Amino acid sequence: MISKKKAVIGAVLLMAVTFLLTNIFNVTIGNKVIISKSDYQEFQKLSKVRFLKDRIEDEFYQDVKEEDLIAAMERGIFDGLDDPYSQYYTKDEFKDLMEMTSGSYVGVGIVVSPGEDGFITVVAPIEDTPAEKAGILPGDKITKVDKVKYSAKEMDKAISIIKGEPGKEVVLSIIRENKPEFDITIKREQILIKSVKSEMMDEIGYMRISSFDERTGEEFDENLLSLKNNNPKGLIIDLRDNPGGLLDQVKEVADSILGEATIVYTEDRAGNRQYLKSNSSGKLDIPLVILVNENSASASEILAGAVRDNKAGTLVGTTTFGKGLVQNVVPLKDGSGYKITMAQYFTPNGEYINEKGITPEYVVEIGEEDTEDVQLNKAIEVIREKNK
Incomplete structure (x- = not known):
């Protein structure tokens, strides 16, 4: 017969093992998974995000694409850093980013940065490119691309629009110091x-x-x-x-x-x-x-x-x-x-x-x-x- 003292020790050991298993490891029992407390709390937060995504898809007055919502959530993680240089890129955007440093890409030839004032700011036009020839200057603020407004937080999306097929035109709306907003039309080229x-x-x-x-x-x-x-x-x-x-x-x-x-x-x-x-x-x-x-x-x-x-x-x-x-x-x-x-x-x-x-x-x-x-x-x- 097991003594009362041994039974208590056994119960304590069982509780300790259960605690370790549920707080350090994920354990499968039958068709159920026991997860750690911290993982469960994290799962609850992610479940809320999934819930909101489902509600938007069901309730928003227009059709939405699931991949657009997921990309927005992925961007949102980096937006939370409040750092204009930390960003998420979709597959197409990441491809564009890599092309920018390769020395060859289709575009107008400008380098931009997210300005502290919320505007997409031209750092500099690249020499001998359509942007320089069209009169784009360092410090210019790009407010719209093809008449659509973009802020500094949407800079990567704006860049993807500015790029396109060589020979096609893009219209940039510009704010320049001491001047009202004006448009510059630029023809895209293969930038070498x-x-x-x-x-x-x-x-x-x-x-x-x-x-x-x-x-x-x-x-x-x-x-x-x-x-x-x-x-x-x-x-x-x-x-x-x-x-x-x-x-x-x-x-x-x-x-x-x-x-x-x-x-x-x-x-x-x-x-x-x-x-x-x-x-x-x-x-x-x-x-x-x-x-x-x-x-x-x-x-x-x-x-x-x-x-x-x-x-x-x-x-x-x-x-x-x-x-x-x-x-x-x-x-x-x-x-x-x-x-x-x-x-x-x-x-x-x-x-x-x-x-x-x-x-x-x-x-x-x-x-x-x-x-x-x-x-x-x-x-x-x-x-x-x-x-x-």
Whole structure:
């Protein structure tokens, strides 16, 4: 016969095992599943979402597509972060995002950002594209696409509409400083981006980097070699209106001009740091000036900060855009994906530039009355002074 004490101990052990099974593991008993308490609470929340979706499908005055509601729910998770750079992308949108950094896509040739004022804001038109030729300017606010209103939260949807078939037109409604809203009609084209261009200006090499896409590092090295064959007395790298791009391409450029140095470091919410360093394979042995302005953003700011903090060159122009956040792009199995802000970044000397930007050593404003590129002229002057 089992003693009363042993029976009590057995009951306690049974209760403990049951608690562990139901709060740590999911257990199947017959055709029923026992789930943990936390999982059940989570299931209740998700059930409410499913309930609301069903109610909308049953009660909304128009027909709705289930896939549209699901996509909206997926977007909503990222909307809850209140971070304009963290976003969910449908399969088609994710494909468009990948094309944007490949250097070839159909569109009008603009880089946009979600503005804090709720508008889709043009960071910069890409050089030699329909948008630039049509007169789109940095800072323009896009309010409508083909007469349909879009806010900053709907930026990705607006981008998907702006893209389309080459040869077809799209109408962008624009708000520009001190002007009433107006429309610009732009014909879509196959955009083939050559992100690096160069030329000799007397005895000084000049290189323009319009964005950092998949071939920028390779194009930079090709152009740098061509300039070096002319024995330049200095190099100007123009990052004005460069909206950024791929960090690995910044590293490739830095490898060719910095030598072994810290380019940038990131810090996540737990305080963990990761350092990105250039290798020792290349270091520029001539004076270097970096041109920047208020539309130099993200990846271009990283390069500018690395050059400044490593005393590898001089910055000329105006204070940069101020984007000090790093995003990770993650593809999902169904072809969709998401972009999430995973860390802050700091210049090698530890400066956090978000919403502040980088102020160059020589601040040079371009006035409406200026008929010459006074910033470029100052860059040439700085190089000539260093050669004395």
